[in-house]
Amino acid sequence: MASLGDLERSVMEVLWSGDAALSANELRDALAMRDGESGRTVATTTVLTVLSRLERKGFVSRTREHRPHRYQALLSREEHTAELMHEVLDRSSDRDAALARFVGTVSDGEAATLRRLLDELVRR
Amino acid sequence: MVAVAVGLGALALTLAWPIPLVLSRAAWPAHSPAVALALWQAIAVAGGLSMIGCLLVFGASPAGSLLGAWHALVPALFTGPIPPQFGVVHLAALTLAAGLAVHLALNLALTAVRAERERRRQHQLVSLLGDPMPGQPHTRVLAHPAPLAYCVPGIRTATVLTDGLIDALSPDELAAVIAHERAHLDQLHHLVLLAFRAWHSALPWFPIANRAERSVILLAEMLADDRARRAAGDEALRGALLVVGGGGPGGYGDDTVIADADMLTARLDRLDVVPAASSSPAVPRALVLGASALLLIVPLAAYTAVLADHPAG
Numbered sequence: 051m052a053s054l055g056d057l058e059r060s061v062m063e064v065l066w067s068g069d070a071a072l073s074a075n076e077l078r079d080a081l082a083m084r085d086g087e088s089g090r091t092v093a094t095t096t097v098l099t100v101l102s103r104l105e106r107k108g109f110v111s112r113t114r115e116h117r118p119h120r121y122q123a124l125l126s127r128e129e130h131t132a133e134l135m136h137e138v139l140d141r142s143s144d145r146d147a148a149l150a151r152f153v154g155t156v157s158d159g160e161a162a163t164l165r166r167l168l169d170e171l172v173r174r
Numbered sequence: 175m176v177a178v179a180v181g182l183g184a185l186a187l188t189l190a191w192p193i194p195l196v197l198s199r200a201a202w203p204a205h206s207p208a209v210a211l212a213l214w215q216a217i218a219v220a221g222g223l224s225m226i227g228c229l230l231v232f233g234a235s236p237a238g239s240l241l242g243a244w245h246a247l248v249p250a251l252f253t254g255p256i257p258p259q260f261g262v263v264h265l266a267a268l269t270l271a272a273g274l275a276v277h278l279a280l281n282l283a284l285t286a287v288r289a290e291r292e293r294r295r296q297h298q299l300v301s302l303l304g305d306p307m308p309g310q311p312h313t314r315v316l317a318h319p320a321p322l323a324y325c326v327p328g329i330r331t332a333t334v335l336t337d338g339l340i341d342a343l344s345p346d347e348l349a350a351v352i353a354h355e356r357a358h359l360d361q362l363h364h365l366v367l368l369a370f371r372a373w374h375s376a377l378p379w380f381p382i383a384n385r386a387e388r389s390v391i392l393l394a395e396m397l398a399d400d401r402a403r404r405a406a407g408d409e410a411l412r413g414a415l416l417v418v419g420g421g422g423p424g425g426y427g428d429d430t431v432i433a434d435a436d437m438l439t440a441r442l443d444r445l446d447v448v449p450a451a452s453s454s455p456a457v458p459r460a461l462v463l464g465a466s467a468l469l470l471i472v473p474l475a476a477y478t479a480v481l482a483d484h485p486a487g
Contacts, residue, residue: 134299148292150358152323153418154434
């Protein structure tokens with residue numbers, strides 16, 4: 051049995067690969083089709099658990115107008131990644147204490163100085 | 175007791191200004207970053223202890239000892255008049271000592287909680303958005319053109335790389351980046367950086383706090399660089415620093431974020447100056463570690479000396 055984290059990834063990959071909003075049953079079938087050879091089956095209740103976790107994390111939106119509820123990816127994978135990169139590069143927060151970047155950054159204009167220094171170093 | 179308070183005050187002032195200034199300008203820490211990192215921590219802890227101790231000991235001096243002051247003042251807080259030998263200055267010093275101690279502790283706790291929350295969020299996002307890197311445990315690759323590498327420390331760890339980084343670097347350079355990030359995670363640099371970050375945010379008006387934090391960040395980077403040099407060689411690390419520091423061919427796109435040039439040049443210069451396996455440190459390791467231990471022992475000995483009533487005093 052795969053972990054919840056792996057299932058979350060699989061569910062997001064299914065939602066990201068199509069445009070339409072899907073119900074939990076449709077998602078379960080799509081997951082079974084995807085992993086057909088490995089013979090893994092996921093119960094609808096497990097899919098619902100995963101979906102509510104993803105909804106809480108801000109990855110999935112739910113349409114409640116009709117039953118069964120339909121689920122959709124809130125942002126594309128690229129948009130999420132861009133947002134994450136933006137957060138990691140933002141120095142004006144406490145994130146410096148939380149993460150360690152390979153090369154630290156400053157937010158104010160040192161671009162010209164840096165370019166010149168780098169050019170000198172490359173020429174050397 | 176007043177003499178002890180004056181001594182602690184003098185130590186606090188020395189540790190607050192001249193010593194950090196000299197240390198942040200010294201050349202030897204680049205040769206022995208691990209020893210210098212230990213010394214910075216000793217300076218910070220000893221500085222805090224002697225600053226608080228100076229106020230505490232002076233405030234308690236009318237009673238003759240710290241415990242004596244405790245027994246004289248704590249019942250009086252609830253029941254009745256403050257003993258007359260305690261003047262306004264003594265009470266102010268005691269209040270300030272307690273306030274400073276609480277302020278520093280709260281700031282450390284707050285910074286730690288914020289960092290932990292951010293790390294949990296990072297793990298969530300990275301495990302959903304990143305693909306595992308084959309052959310590299312706890313390493314995720316994000317689909318983004320900007321060359322970027324970072325790690326998420328903590329109980330669960332993750333090293334995060336981007337497509338842009340993998341495309342821009344040679345295999346050796348990539349190995350250097352991964353070894354660098356692993357060193358941060360293995361050597362628990364985040365704990366030291368967190369403490370100095372908290373100290374800086376607790377005392378934002380204190381110019382040395384900023385200098386100390388930057389020195390400690392740079393020393394941690396140097397320690398991680400040493401691991402990268404042993405794993406992949408000097409040239410690989412230099413190439414990786416130049417590509418990532420310069421934004422690489424992909425650039426950072428819309429994010430107008432620029433590499434910290436001072437730190438980057440310090441790390442690049444060090445590659446030429448300090449040999450990869452520097453067997454003979456510029457300063458004797460035992461001397462610096464002994465000095466660090468002494469720094470911690472002095473304020474603690476002062477506390478002990480005035481803790482209880484002394485037969486002679």
